Amino acid sequence: MSLALARKYRPKRFADVAVQSHVATTLRNAIVTDHVAHAYLFCGPRGTGKTTLARVLAMALNCENRREDREPCGVCASCTRIWAGSASLDVVEIDAASNRGVDDARDLRERAMYAPSGDDHHKVYIIDEAHMLTREAWNALLKILEEPPPRVVFVFATTEPQKIAQAAAPVLSRVQRFDLKRIGPADVRDRLTTVLKAEKITAEPDALAMLARAADGSMRDALSLTDQVLSLGAGNITAQRVRDALGLVHEDEYLALLDLIVDRRAGDVFAAVGRLADFGVDFSLLLSGIADILRAQLAIVLGGTVPDLSEHIRAELDKRKSRFVSGDLLRMLTLLTDLEPHFRRSGQQQLLFETLLVRFALLDRTVNLEDVLKGMGAAPATRSSGGGGARREPVSYDNSPARPPRATLLADHPRVAEPRAAVPAKPRAAVPADSAPPAKPRQPIDINRLAEHWDDLVEIIRASGRNVLASALADATPQAVTASGVITIAAGSETLAPAIESGAEHVLAALRTLFDGPQRVAVSVAGQAKRGRLTAENVLADRTAMLRKNAPLLDAAIEALDLRLVD
Numbered sequence: 001m002s003l004a005l006a007r008k009y010r011p012k013r014f015a016d017v018a019v020q021s022h023v024a025t026t027l028r029n030a031i032v033t034d035h036v037a038h039a040y041l042f043c044g045p046r047g048t049g050k051t052t053l054a055r056v057l058a059m060a061l062n063c064e065n066r067r068e069d070r071e072p073c074g075v076c077a078s079c080t081r082i083w084a085g086s087a088s089l090d091v092v093e094i095d096a097a098s099n100r101g102v103d104d105a106r107d108l109r110e111r112a113m114y115a116p117s118g119d120d121h122h123k124v125y126i127i128d129e130a131h132m133l134t135r136e137a138w139n140a141l142l143k144i145l146e147e148p149p150p151r152v153v154f155v156f157a158t159t160e161p162q163k164i165a166q167a168a169a170p171v172l173s174r175v176q177r178f179d180l181k182r183i184g185p186a187d188v189r190d191r192l193t194t195v196l197k198a199e200k201i202t203a204e205p206d207a208l209a210m211l212a213r214a215a216d217g218s219m220r221d222a223l224s225l226t227d228q229v230l231s232l233g234a235g236n237i238t239a240q241r242v243r244d245a246l247g248l249v250h251e252d253e254y255l256a257l258l259d260l261i262v263d264r265r266a267g268d269v270f271a272a273v274g275r276l277a278d279f280g281v282d283f284s285l286l287l288s289g290i291a292d293i294l295r296a297q298l299a300i301v302l303g304g305t306v307p308d309l310s311e312h313i314r315a316e317l318d319k320r321k322s323r324f325v326s327g328d329l330l331r332m333l334t335l336l337t338d339l340e341p342h343f344r345r346s347g348q349q350q351l352l353f354e355t356l357l358v359r360f361a362l363l364d365r366t367v368n369l370e371d372v373l374k375g376m377g378a379a380p381a382t383r384s385s386g387g388g389g390a391r392r393e394p395v396s397y398d399n400s401p402a403r404p405p406r407a408t409l410l411a412d413h414p415r416v417a418e419p420r421a422a423v424p425a426k427p428r429a430a431v432p433a434d435s436a437p438p439a440k441p442r443q444p445i446d447i448n449r450l451a452e453h454w455d456d457l458v459e460i461i462r463a464s465g466r467n468v469l470a471s472a473l474a475d476a477t478p479q480a481v482t483a484s485g486v487i488t489i490a491a492g493s494e495t496l497a498p499a500i501e502s503g504a505e506h507v508l509a510a511l512r513t514l515f516d517g518p519q520r521v522a523v524s525v526a527g528q529a530k531r532g533r534l535t536a537e538n539v540l541a542d543r544t545a546m547l548r549k550n551a552p553l554l555d556a557a558i559e560a561l562d563l564r565l566v567d
């Protein structure tokens, strides 16, 4: 392939400017009806066809083979020269980014005075990156536009029209403004399909979708990226070739990260990210990749559709639908958006990416309201366990100032006060409450049974809304059970121990719903191996435990409302 695709397939006629047809049609009509303006302003993101449209306009105004529909012929000497952007008597292209001074403006003014080369010709100035022009340059231009010479047309192209509005507001009233559409992935895919068909190259749909995503709204980039893939060798364009050429991460890697998050495997984040780093991935791409997949998962959870998803990913996200709650996905996307501007500039992208995933994995999940209400509603007075771990006065939840929202909810939903027997006999539905033991006969506690039912214990605690305690328990292991019913729990780390200690009474109560015989809960810290793990979870649990020790009322509020300490 001798000619780059982006160049080879750059439109030569208004009709070819497919995505911006609203602008192309208007411009062509202006020529047909002889209503060409003196100045145009084309606004739009990069790669949307601003310069291309300006050149087609210049070609149409100066084509040697004038047709009735005023489409440029694309083959005459004038068309060829303008299309290629090479020197032409009638068309001057100026890159404002490199022509900013007063002299240039003066030069521009002088040059504008020169008439077009022939009576039926137009002099067209195409000024790219127009927002970079200085105030002085704009002032010079304004003078020209106030008394425009005949058959002189200015086309300003910019990605940042608001800067022009700031620097040269009066100019805006003298230009005809067109806002070019952002090119969507579907547009890019359509265009790539057409181009590749003309080149007799087949491409996998997933490969096209990836190219379209990577192009990020720029048709020029899409074609250049396709060139890049083709430069790796002849043949069809496969998803794998696109990944290789563009250094993209396989979609399944994102699914794996998603599973880390939903399974709350915060500890596995570091290895997973480290492995990706070994591949030499671009963390900025990784960040937008994870954003894309969270966004897609959110859309699927909400029952919406995501047009640019491969069938494989769509099916996989569908499988995970019931495991995510839209509120959690929204919070993750918010965290991600907050991080993004800082991320681009950071020299610590891997660290930031890891930390973000750990936060996602440890994010306190939105608690099912009914579960919480069940956990507290039926018999608030029994909340304070009779276990030896109790170390504070029972707090009256009904009079607590923090309580009203929930109290209202209780009043609105009397069914939460239904007897516990109506709840299916799943462990998570059970409520730690001495006075209301489940009817099911319980087995005497021993270390093996405790180990076997550890996850149930975590679930019960989580279902009651004590997420910090549940997370600490999930990271802990049962260490010993004595004949007298003392249960020793080994916390995963020193920082997690206080969370379990302060929640000992709840653990005890939960244990009593599962087993016969628990009398007291003691906490130890697991061996050196786990020490020093400074995760967000540990820090949060630590801070929560400290605060709660110092403020019994806060303790009550945290439990009643599932308050999460905000960092």
Ligand SMILES: [Zn+2]
Pocket: 062, 063, 064, 065, 072, 073, 074, 075, 076, 077, 078, 079, 080
């Ligand atoms: Zn022509």
